[in-house]
Amino acid sequence: MPETKDVKPTAGLSLSTGSLTLEQVDLLLTHLPVDVSFVDERDTVRYYSATRDRIFARTPAVIGRKVQNCHPGKSVHIVDAILKAFKAGDKDTAEFWIEIEGKFIYIRYFAVRDSARAYRGCLEVSQDVTGIRALKGRKRLLDWK
DSSP states (O other), X not given: XXXXXXXXXXXXEEETTEEEOHHHHHHHHHHSSSEEEEEETTSBEEEEOOOTTXXXXXXXXXXXXXXXXXXXXXXXXXXXXXXXXXXXXXXXXEEEEEEETTEEEEEEEEEEEOTTOOEEEEEEEEEEOHHHHTOOSOOOSOOOO
C-alpha cells in the first residue's frame, strides 16, 4: 500500500482536511448509514442524500422549495421553532425519536454555522437505530461468516 506522501492530490473540492472529487463527495454521502438533508439559511432545501434505504422518501422536486412546504401542516410550527432557535443562536441541536413499522428512528437537527458562528443552515440526520439499540455485550473480533 502506498504511503500518504506518494498519493497525488485529488483535483476537485478542496476541504479543510483534504480534497475530494465531486463524485467522491456524492459517493461518501450516499454510503453513510444515515439520511442527510441540508436546508440553507433562507429555509430552502438544497440537498438530500439519495441513500439506498432512505427512511423518509425525498424526490428531486424538494430541491429549491421552502422546508416548511415539505412537512405536514401539523408539524410546520415545530420546524419553524427549530429554525428560529438556530438562527437566534439559542440552540444548536434538536432531536426526536419515533417508532415506525417496527423500526426505531432517531432524527437529529444541527445548526450549521460558519467560522464566525453565523447561521448558514440546518442539517437533518435520520437513522434507523433499531439494531444499535439491540446491541449487548461486546464484539471485538471480525466474524464475516
